[in-house]
Amino acid sequence: MHNRPKKRILVAPLNWGLGHATRCIPLIQALVANSFEPVIASDGVALKLLQKEFPNLETVNLPSYNISYPKNGQFFKLKMLQNSPKLIKAITAEKKATETIVKDYSIDGILSDNRLGVHDKHIPCVFMTHQLKVLSGNTTWLSTKMHQKIITRFDECWVPDTIGDDNLSGELGHSDSVGITLKYIGPLSRFKKSERQLKYDLLVLLSGPEPQRTLLEKLLLKELEMYHGNVLFIKGVVDGESKASINKHITIYNFMTSDALENAINESKIILSRSGYTTVMDLAKLEKKAFFIPTPGQFEQEYIAKRLTKLGFVPSCDQKEFKIEMLNSVDDFRGLHLTEYTTNYKKLFRLFQGE
Template identity: 35%
Template sequence: MPMKPCHRRRILVAPLDWGLGHATRCIPVIEELRIRGCDIFLGGEGPVVEMVRSEFPTLRVLPLVNYNISYTARAAFLGLKFPFFVARVFLRSATEHRQIEQLITDYKIDAIISDQRFGCYSQMVPCAYISHQLSVKMPSGFGAVEQLVRRGLYHAADRYTQLWIPDWPGEDNLTGELSRKYPLPPNHRFIGLLSRFIPQKNNDKKQDIDLLVMLSGPEPQRTLLERRIRAQLEHFDGRAVVLLGRPEERETVKGSIEYIPHAPTETIADLLARAKAVVCRGGYSTIMELVSLGKKAVLIPTPGQTEQQYLARYLCTKGYFAHQSQKGFNLSHALAALSKISGPPTPPPHRNTLKDAIEELTA
């Protein structure tokens, strides 16, 4: 079927600033918009926007308020910080909404695609909200709060024309209870996985990297995990590559261990194809990319991020991935566990794709 052009429609894509995963999963969205000939604007600022612009350097950036959320170094304090977290999100999303209304007028925006930014909606133009998390996993004893947050998430999604869930439907999907514990809002659609990588493209590469470590996620937990990884790599007998997730640092080599601050999509795809073993965070964007490449990995959830902890346990029980906690991480045990799993599934074919969703939004 011939591709329907969007006739130079102006589309604002706005990824959340809570981690680079929101940037990576916007990359296939932007690529599809480019194929359709849309004029694309990027909303936000900071590392997430910088990462997207490293792939698309000509994109024009329209500043949006940053949420500036960080995760406590001690997961036990999550419950105590939660009310302040909610208050900050509420205030920032209200500011963001006012900014969006002005940007639509100033730049004649025709549609908006928001990756979990709560305030990027408007009655003036069609708006899509990307989220895989329609319910949350709170610590034990916070059941009432969990229900309250779920209602808030549904309320946020209802403000948008469409809710795009980056997964496939059914009992065997990747997000599990995060997307199917409760009846979904009527404006939802499953759009398949959002991955920068082309499936099966590099499977014939020679595997000459014994271990690939991909660090990501919010501070200070990213740095705490990096310290653990560096300490254990001092005793690692093999070639390892560590992607630090810190574009501002310099590349260094220590013996057979290479530390790379940041890498473009093609380089990461090449490293994944060449790696015999992968250790990484358990963020959903990372999981989608691993599944798209059929790559086994050890997932280390970020402490305090109950969503990642749930996904790691859920996908481990299915034999798709292995997982360890950050506090108890042991590299030799992790690699042993990796050898015992079957690996990620092949995504099933379905009709409700990203292309279909974008065509409808930009019609």
């Protein structure tokens, strides 16, 4: 029995900021721990990050979606519509690439994190998303319907959240009528909470698509000139070395690998970041106080930020309104935390075992 070759699972996160890639880290670790052999497929910074995290695993390049982001968040939906022929083309290229990868790498199962074309009807395929409802303003019904139609081609849909009222994704991850086997697998985070001495008054954690990432970086560096306190500033640019540069009270890194970032968050009093869902899961796991600035025009992040502010967990504001003194309101909020939840990976991965 022990000589049976390990089943090879293609893990393919979307390259949109770093969130999809980082939340796949605990799943890749769990696959390895349960005697599977993950093969990682993505593109751009998402792939670079996972290559740094898992230098011993095989990785393969997928065609890029190349979605550019408008400078003005109001035009996000228009830009997405303009991008849709490009997106359809990318998904078609992705399907072709997946076919080749499945053959060349002898793939036994697929775990796609929001990559719509990474699917093969001959092997078990899982789609992972926290967006069963895709918010797009007055076209939400249409974007949701289109997304759910794609999801139904997969064998299972995994939602990284809990099913109860204390969930993190709200109506995004709790929509009815999907017509597919849904599994709530609990929030995913690569981090562990540890009691450490506080080193930083503020940790700025940037990520997400350009040009919005750069626009926020410039805005924050300007505002932070007036801030009294120790700041760690992580740009979220996965490039070259992660060297630190120090500018008065601000220590700046391009990026940090998981261990260093886990320590940094545990050693920081307040986190200032986007309200991407992966960031929310990470900060809840580490029980942090935070302030959120959603990516302009990204309905999902705006919804998450507003919901968590309304529930009294985390203050937030629009990018154009942010002023450094707003951080004083953090003390009036509870901060993020998780209800205890343990994912039974052995049971979850049964689909790949053919059981």
